């Protein structure tokens with residue numbers, strides 16, 4: 071059964087559908103009169119108009135119900151995925167809230183770069199889950215304040231591959247975008263990154279975005295082995311590494327976001343800071 075709610079008025083498609091249905095019904099009524107060679111008074115168009123209106127409203131309601139339920143399902147899925155990343159962040163007090171901050175920054179940059187709706191959807195999930203492979207790394211290594219041994223460092227380098235194994239069981243084109251985010255978020259523009267040593271445009275576009283957001287948040291957050299960097303200094307570092315570590319066009323877009331919105335860099339402070347996490 072179709073339920074009609076006032077929310078259909080929010081959608082431009084409702085007006086297009088209703089007007090189209092009214093027009094079609096009136097054209098049919100006119101053609102019917104012509105074929106029967108009878109003249110139809112103006113009042114004779116009231117019923118076709120009313121039927122067209124009703125058909126338009128019912129079709130719009132059906133479509134809006136579907137869209138809203140689909141959106142609800144998507145948000146529920148994102149919430150579950152978010153909970154998973156919070157569970158991961160909880161293991162590591164130093165990176166508490168990291169996934170949320172990287173997601174806010176990545177989404178702002180993705181929108182700025184004009185990504186389409188599907189890319190943005192996968193970018194949101196990809197940035198929430200980019201470090202999910204760290205689930206397979208012992209806490210003693212993740213939270214180690216001293217310099218890591220070569221063997222421990224090699225384990226850290228494995229986290230994009232472990233993440234791909236966790237998420238990438240079913241690789242459809244859409245999920246493939248998400249898996250690429252996880253596998254390739256430590257690639258470098260000059261090809262010296264890991265795990266595949268991809269360079270420039272060979273690095274998936276969503277992963278290049280996450281790399282910038284991830285690096286910015288890593289610099290501006292406290293880590294066991296170093297103190298925080300100020301937002302302006304972190305931005306300068308991104309610019310310095312444009313073309314070597316990062317996609318230069320994306321760093322340019324990131325800088326423009328900062329120039330146009332001074333509060334943009336505060337996006338990374340929307341979630342509880344690592345200081346609060348210790349409290």
Ligand SMILES: [Fe+2]
Nearest residue numbers: 200201255256
């Ligand atoms: Fe990572």
